[in-house]
Amino acid sequence: MSTSASSTPTTLRSHSEPRLLEPGLERSDRIFHGLSTLTGAFVLLVTGGIGLFLGLQAIPTLRHYGLSFFTTVVWQPELDHIGIAAVLLGTLEVALVAMTLAFPLALMLALFISDYAPVKIKSYLVSAVDLMAAVPSIIYGLWGFFLLQPHAITLSRWLSQHFGWFPLFHVDTDPNAAVWQQSRYTSSVFIAGAAVSMMAIPLACAVMRAVFDQAPQGEREAAMALGGTRFGVVRTVVLPFARGGIIGGSMLALGRALGETAAVLIIISPAYEIKFRVLEAGTQTISALIAGNFGNATASQLSALMTAGFVLFLITLLVNTAAAVIIRRSRSGAGTDI
Amino acid sequence: MTTTDIETTTHDLSVTHRAASETHLDAVGISAWFSGTRVLEDVSLSVPPATVTALIGPSGCGKSTFLRILNRMHESIPGAQMAGEVRLNGDDIYAPGVRVTTVRKRIGMVFQKPNPFPAMSIGDNVTAGLALTRTKVSRSQRAELIETSLTRAGLWREVKDRLDQPGSALSGGQQQRLCIARALAVQPDVLLMDEPCSALDPTSTRRIEETIHELRSEVTIVIVTHNMQQAVRVSQQAAFFLAEEGQPGGIVEQGSTDDVFHRPQDPRTAKYVHGDFG
Numbered sequence: 001m002s003t004s005a006s007s008t009p010t011t012l013r014s015h016s017e018p019r020l021l022e023p024g025l026e027r028s029d030r031i032f033h034g035l036s037t038l039t040g041a042f043v044l045l046v047t048g049g050i051g052l053f054l055g056l057q058a059i060p061t062l063r064h065y066g067l068s069f070f071t072t073v074v075w076q077p078e079l080d081h082i083g084i085a086a087v088l089l090g091t092l093e094v095a096l097v098a099m100t101l102a103f104p105l106a107l108m109l110a111l112f113i114s115d116y117a118p119v120k121i122k123s124y125l126v127s128a129v130d131l132m133a134a135v136p137s138i139i140y141g142l143w144g145f146f147l148l149q150p151h152a153i154t155l156s157r158w159l160s161q162h163f164g165w166f167p168l169f170h171v172d173t174d175p176n177a178a179v180w181q182q183s184r185y186t187s188s189v190f191i192a193g194a195a196v197s198m199m200a201i202p203l204a205c206a207v208m209r210a211v212f213d214q215a216p217q218g219e220r221e222a223a224m225a226l227g228g229t230r231f232g233v234v235r236t237v238v239l240p241f242a243r244g245g246i247i248g249g250s251m252l253a254l255g256r257a258l259g260e261t262a263a264v265l266i267i268i269s270p271a272y273e274i275k276f277r278v279l280e281a282g283t284q285t286i287s288a289l290i291a292g293n294f295g296n297a298t299a300s301q302l303s304a305l306m307t308a309g310f311v312l313f314l315i316t317l318l319v320n321t322a323a324a325v326i327i328r329r330s331r332s333g334a335g336t337d338i
Numbered sequence: 339m340t341t342t343d344i345e346t347t348t349h350d351l352s353v354t355h356r357a358a359s360e361t362h363l364d365a366v367g368i369s370a371w372f373s374g375t376r377v378l379e380d381v382s383l384s385v386p387p388a389t390v391t392a393l394i395g396p397s398g399c400g401k402s403t404f405l406r407i408l409n410r411m412h413e414s415i416p417g418a419q420m421a422g423e424v425r426l427n428g429d430d431i432y433a434p435g436v437r438v439t440t441v442r443k444r445i446g447m448v449f450q451k452p453n454p455f456p457a458m459s460i461g462d463n464v465t466a467g468l469a470l471t472r473t474k475v476s477r478s479q480r481a482e483l484i485e486t487s488l489t490r491a492g493l494w495r496e497v498k499d500r501l502d503q504p505g506s507a508l509s510g511g512q513q514q515r516l517c518i519a520r521a522l523a524v525q526p527d528v529l530l531m532d533e534p535c536s537a538l539d540p541t542s543t544r545r546i547e548e549t550i551h552e553l554r555s556e557v558t559i560v561i562v563t564h565n566m567q568q569a570v571r572v573s574q575q576a577a578f579f580l581a582e583e584g585q586p587g588g589i590v591e592q593g594s595t596d597d598v599f600h601r602p603q604d605p606r607t608a609k610y611v612h613g614d615f616g
Binding site for chain 1 (some may be wrong): 411449466
């Protein structure tokens with residue numbers, strides 16, 4: 001029916017099918033359209049290229065070690081005995097400690113900026129948080145090592161003294177010794193996590209604040225007019241509205257924490273063992289492993305490091321994609337760019 | 339109706355709680371500013387108990403600002419200031435030591451755009467005020483409060499079988515009546531309505547006007563409206579606001595609705611109520 005209509009223009013068009021319209025693009029529009037498409041494609045190309053590059057590099061290692069690459073605890077290339085079981089665990093532990101510290105702080109900070117701070121200082125606080133995100137991670141590493149660590153180990157010792165019965169807080173030394181072994185408490189997952197949390201906070205806070213600010217004014221006023229306190233407004237309107245943004249922002253920060261390198265490299269002392277004692281000295285993360293070893297690695301060792309990097313890449317990709325999906329699906333995230 | 343428990347918990351305002359039909363609301367010498375610009379100058383208005391007072395006037399004359407001063411919503415806007423006194427049964431709601439949350443609980447508000455809490459069910463929306471003010475009620479009291487509030491707002495029959503569905507699933511007119519029910523559930527003495535029908539269709543508007551009629555004997559109502567016929571239909575008292583070019587707004591004329599609309603003293607009032615400007 002429609003084919004005959006197009007060959008003989010005088011006959012009536014089919015009304016049951018949508019008409020094909022020419023896109024009404026001007027020349028300048030077409031040029032800009034082409035350029036922006038190219039830029040978009042470039043981003044995809046770079047990300048895809050990194051994945052492909054790492055994936056290809058990983059093949060020889062995976063072929064050589066097989067599944068034992070994921071189950072071997074130690075990293076001893078000289079003995080041809082390597083795996084990422086311990087470093088993967090260390091990576092997750094540092095990131096989770098960082099998020100445990102960062103999440104409540106970022107949430108409170110974002111709520112303060114959006115709902116409690118006087119209008120006059122609000123914009124300064126927003127810039128301060130942005131500035132916090134702009135501090136190079138090596139600075140946070142130095143801060144963690146020289147300024148935080150000497151004080152944090154006192155807290156570590158206190159925690160292990162009082163909560164040492166809980167495996168997470170246990171440290172393999174006598175916590176009550178008169179002269180306590182400070183070096184057992186330094187360079188731990190906890191201290192590295194604390195430094196990394198400083199980098200996770202601004203990221204999580206920025207997303208959360210952007211979403212809190214979008215909480216509808218009408219609903220805020222409704223809660224106020226019913227006799228609600230500021231906290232009541234936050235609890236009834238802001239938090240339910242921003243749930244997706246809170247989860248998504250935290251996951252973005254988690255993605256950042258998983259990949260953090262410089263600060264972790266400075267603080268931790270490498271240890272390859274499966275352990276959950278976060279206050280105790282020694283751990284290793286994938287990114288610190290790569291940064292610390294690729295300089296003097298042989299070709300096969302380099303491939304092994306790339307494989308570890310590939311695993312990290314996949315994990316962060318997964319976390320960030322999940323974050324983006326959660327934010328976009330939520331009511332609050334519809335207009336939020338992350 | 340088991341409202342006594344709820345009422346006894348609201349006693350932290352220095353004034354004693356009376357039946358709504360005895361509530362006097364007096365605004366004395368009210369001025370208002372936004373970021374230093376004066377928008378209202380020396381406005382005084384007495385709202386007698388158990389009446390509906392309509393605030394009319396062209397856009398931008400300060401009616402809504404005045405209304406929001408009556409329950410201290412004005413000060414929630416950054417840069418907003420006010421002067422004067424608002425007396426609820428003789429006591430200034432702006433006096434030091436008076437808690438703003440208590441004021442808003444006793445002087446409820448319905449907004450221009452329906453604003454139910456979308457994450458909450460219809461039932462939870464009605465009792466949202468209780469949760470917000472940390473008022474504890476038993477399960478049976480709660481169910482009763484939901485039914486009475488929705489009945490008073492003229493919505494009970496339409497939603498009684500779907501109280502656990504989200505409030506956002508209702509039509510615009512139903513949402514507005516849900517908001518009225520939500521405001522009534524806190525047992526306010528005064529209900530302020532800021533153009534409650536301007537976003538609604540004629541049928542929903544009529545339903546809300548009927549609701550206002552029925553509420554009148556229990557709650558003192560102040561309503562801002564742009565609809566002259568609506569003001570005539572629902573109110574007993576009217577105040578005509580006007581702001582001259584570049585000047586702060588004020589009341590030109592106030593009195594019984596009948597007088598303001600049929601025997602206006604001021605030529606500007608006559609012009610406005612006959613639809614000549616605004």
